Amino acid sequence: MYMMDTPLTITHILRRARNFFPNNEIVSRLADGIFRYTYKDMYERTLRLASVMSEFGVSRGDKVATLAWNDHRHLEAYFAMPVMGAIVHTVNMRLSPEHIIYILNHAEDKVLLFDESLLPIVEGVHEHLKTVKVFVMMTNKSSADLPQTSVKPLYAYEELLAGADPNFPLPDDLSENDPCGMCYTSATTGNPKGVIYTHRALFLHSMASGLADSLALSESDVVLPFVPMFHVNAWGIPYSCTMYGSKQVLPGPVPTPQTLLELYEQEKVTVSAGVPTIWLGMLQILDQFPGKYDTSSIRGLISGGAAAPRGMIKAFKERHNLTILHAYGMTETTPLALASRLKPHLEKKLTDDEKLDYAATQGLLVPGLEMKIVNEQGEVPWDGKTMGELWFRGPWIAGEYYKDERTKGTFVDGWLHTGDVATINEEGYVRIVDRTKDLVKSGGEWISSVDLENALMAHPAVLEAAVIGVPHPKWQERPLAFVVIKEAQKGKITKEEILEFITPQFAKWWIPDDVLFIDSIPKTTVGKFLKRSLREDYQNLYN
Ligand code: ADP
Numbered sequence: 001m002y003m004m005d006t007p008l009t010i011t012h013i014l015r016r017a018r019n020f021f022p023n024n025e026i027v028s029r030l031a032d033g034i035f036r037y038t039y040k041d042m043y044e045r046t047l048r049l050a051s052v053m054s055e056f057g058v059s060r061g062d063k064v065a066t067l068a069w070n071d072h073r074h075l076e077a078y079f080a081m082p083v084m085g086a087i088v089h090t091v092n093m094r095l096s097p098e099h100i101i102y103i104l105n106h107a108e109d110k111v112l113l114f115d116e117s118l119l120p121i122v123e124g125v126h127e128h129l130k131t132v133k134v135f136v137m138m139t140n141k142s143s144a145d146l147p148q149t150s151v152k153p154l155y156a157y158e159e160l161l162a163g164a165d166p167n168f169p170l171p172d173d174l175s176e177n178d179p180c181g182m183c184y185t186s187a188t189t190g191n192p193k194g195v196i197y198t199h200r201a202l203f204l205h206s207m208a209s210g211l212a213d214s215l216a217l218s219e220s221d222v223v224l225p226f227v228p229m230f231h232v233n234a235w236g237i238p239y240s241c242t243m244y245g246s247k248q249v250l251p252g253p254v255p256t257p258q259t260l261l262e263l264y265e266q267e268k269v270t271v272s273a274g275v276p277t278i279w280l281g282m283l284q285i286l287d288q289f290p291g292k293y294d295t296s297s298i299r300g301l302i303s304g305g306a307a308a309p310r311g312m313i314k315a316f317k318e319r320h321n322l323t324i325l326h327a328y329g330m331t332e333t334t335p336l337a338l339a340s341r342l343k344p345h346l347e348k349k350l351t352d353d354e355k356l357d358y359a360a361t362q363g364l365l366v367p368g369l370e371m372k373i374v375n376e377q378g379e380v381p382w383d384g385k386t387m388g389e390l391w392f393r394g395p396w397i398a399g400e401y402y403k404d405e406r407t408k409g410t411f412v413d414g415w416l417h418t419g420d421v422a423t424i425n426e427e428g429y430v431r432i433v434d435r436t437k438d439l440v441k442s443g444g445e446w447i448s449s450v451d452l453e454n455a456l457m458a459h460p461a462v463l464e465a466a467v468i469g470v471p472h473p474k475w476q477e478r479p480l481a482f483v484v485i486k487e488a489q490k491g492k493i494t495k496e497e498i499l500e501f502i503t504p505q506f507a508k509w510w511i512p513d514d515v516l517f518i519d520s521i522p523k524t525t526v527g528k529f530l531k532r533s534l535r536e537d538y539q540n541l542y543n
Contacts, residue, residue, distance in 0.1 A: 007176035008203035010082035013243045018043035021219065021245025027267055028072035029252035029259070031117060032140075035072060039245065042076065048161045049080035051168035056134050058110055060085040060171075063182060065109035065132070067091050067100075067118050070229045070250040073138040073157060077113055078229070078238050082180035082199065083170050089182040090230040093118055094525035095192070101128045102191050103184050106403065113138055113157070117253055119149060126151050136160065176200035182402070183232055185331040186525045194402035195331050197233070201396040205334045206240040208366050208396070214339045215271070215302060215325065217244055222267055222297070224249040226260055226274035227305070231526045232335040235273055235304065235327075257282035261293040273302035275527045279324065280312060280457070280464060284486060286320050300325040304335070306528045307432060307450045310360035311458025317356075328362035328432060332416055334396040337369055338362040338430050346427065360454070361429045362422075369394035372415065373422050373430070384425030387433055387446065391415040421446075438531055440469030440479045447479055447510050449531070455502040456481060461489035462498070466521045466529045467512060472542045480541065481512040482534060484520055 017024075022040035029035075058064055064081050066088060068074040081088035089107050091100060100121065104112070108131045114122050116139040126135070127150075135154045137146060143156040176199045184192035209215045217223065217240045225234040225248075233239065241248045249267045251259055257278060263269060279301060286293065301316070304327040316322040329335025340363030342355060350358070365371045373380045375388035397416050400407040410417055421433045433439070433448045440447040449467040456465035464484040469477035485493060495515035503511055522530040 007174060007199065009174050009176055009178075009199040010079060010180055010202060010239065011170055011172075011174060011199075013203065013206065013239060014043060014046065014079050014083055017242045017245055024219070024245045025247045026072055026075065027247070027249045027263075028075075029250065029255070029263065030071060031253055037072065039242070042072065042079075044166045045161055046076045046079045046083065047168040047170070048164035048166050049076050050084040050170070051165040052136075052160045053080060053086065053111065054084060054168070055164075056111055058084070058086050061087065061179065063087045063089045063107050063109045064111045064113065065089045065091050065104055065107065066230070067093050067112065067114040067121065068138055068229065069115055069117075069253045070225060070234060070255075071115075071138075071252050072250060073113075073115075074229050075238050075248070075250065078181075078233070079242070082202075084168075085171050085174055085178060085180075087179050087182050087196070090233065092184070092186055092192075092228070092230045092525050093121055095186070097121070097124045099192055101125050103194070104132060105130050106191075107182060107184075107194060110134070111136065115139075115253065116141070116147075119147065119151070122151050123149060174199065176203065181233060183230070183331055186231075190406075193331075193404050193406055195398045196402050197334060197396075197398075201334055202233070202236065202239050203243075204368060205236045205336060205396040206243045208368055209236055209240040209336055210244055211367060213341055213364075214336065214366050215240075215300075215327070217241065217246060217271065219245045221270045221299075222247040222249060224251060224260065224263055224267070224269045224272040226251060226255060226272060226278050228526065231305075232329070232331050235302070235329070235335055237273060257285050261285065261295070264298060265294045268297040270297055270299045271302065272298065273304070275305035276303050276308050276312065277306075277464070277523060277527045277529070279303055279308070279316070283312060283315055283320075284463060287315075288488075295320065295322060298322055302327055304329060305526060307362075307454065308360060309454040309457040310356055311454065313359050314356050314458075324359065326359060326361070326363060328430070330418060332398040332410070332418075333369075333392060334398075336366055337371075337392055337397075338364065339366055340364070340429070343427065358429060361425075361431045363430065364428055365430070369397065371430070373424050380424065382424050382426050382428065384423055384429075384431070387421050387423055389436065390418045390420045390422040390430065390432070392418065438468075440467070441477050442469070442472075442475045442479065442509060444476070445509070449479065452479060452481065452502070452506070452510065452512065453529075455505050456483060456498065459498055459501050461485055461493045464521045464529070466531055466534060468531050468534050468538065470535075470538050470541045478542065479510070479512040480538060481515045482518050482521060483515050485517060 181197035326340040328338040
């Protein structure tokens, strides 16, 4: 043995936080106010939770589901299951009851931990759950004060913890390849697909998130994940922050851009993370109330999950001196795979406009991963133009979907086929052109719906824009644009003006045939544009 082979585990991350950062803070916004504690307290309560789970019969490899917002109790569940050798399965509360039932049964969860405010969801599904034997409500209330409900057997979280062992002995024989987390992709088509995360994957992902040239998370940071803890482990932030001892600010139930802005100011947040729609909403508020919120502590707003529009990145920088850190990933990539950071030689030589072009790319491959962009001719040249499908492999890339036939189509010969179409330029910067299924195919050529959307969203009157391909008898498909106009500009702008604005940027045949003004773009459960529903509604427009 040339080097020691010690396991990379979540237990290591938790112990490190207790040993080195016992007094660093975790702030949790609850329905009834702000709760604060430290990593030392969090460590002790996590062990208590593990001890409770063990008494409920949860053992190695068993799954425990959570249905919860971003708060300190959810954070405890994030660690308690992994450190005892079990699996924490975070469930997306916004899925349909049918999908929630499917997921809980498919994963064979033994226990369900849920927030008090989500009781109605649990009441709607519990009779159909085949394997869940115990329900725990995450609340301050004691069991005597729990609401009347058909959900049984039901326990009160704080009461269970108060009676539990704070010195619960953690197993020291966990393997880094043991499973410890689980998340299903939000189902845009068919049933959701499950991904199981291992200790090693989450550990290495946490290290990658701390690299200076990726997200550079560190102890100096105060991190607020808007991205829900049921969406790819809040992009790994709770694990990375605990590894580094960063202060965590968990925004609790139903957070809005206002909630975030208030917390930024009160808690001196340095990094926050979410999908572009939340940033578009925040931009509107910042523009509307200049100077109302102090955002000077922020060093970066991580934007991922969908393309960050160039116009949005520009507006944040120019009008509010805020930097968008554009990153790319998916449930299957844990998720961080690409991060946009400017190389120093580009920093020196590019104009501000060119720098913005780079900031709008999804960026460079994170160290540790491998990537290919492939089309019918093989790997595409690094010319920034030729399109191909993006593939990944690496220690935090899933190897399969959990007990799912669809593994075959996505994981091929050791590579994850993302279903995203991308280009790569001579410097190695990847630009996601579109999801394969969202590309518009017109007259045998491809049109990027993402490029059109970004151009539309750069118009000062436009809040949100989505472009879909609509079946067309002559051209196969034609792009159709949906635009949401900002409140203050409603009724003052025509579709011709919008189209004129984008016309200089594209070949003529790229320009959408029509622009429809709507009140809001339908969104997926994690806040991305839900183009499937627009496609369904407008598929017969030209036929
Ligand atoms: P779902 O597929 O259900 O939306 P994921 O959150 O796993 O769930 O989505 C991953 C997908 O999101 C990627 O395959 C890609 O299409 C898109 N995506 C993620 N980050 C970006 C980004 N920065 N730019 C463009 N697309 C992105």
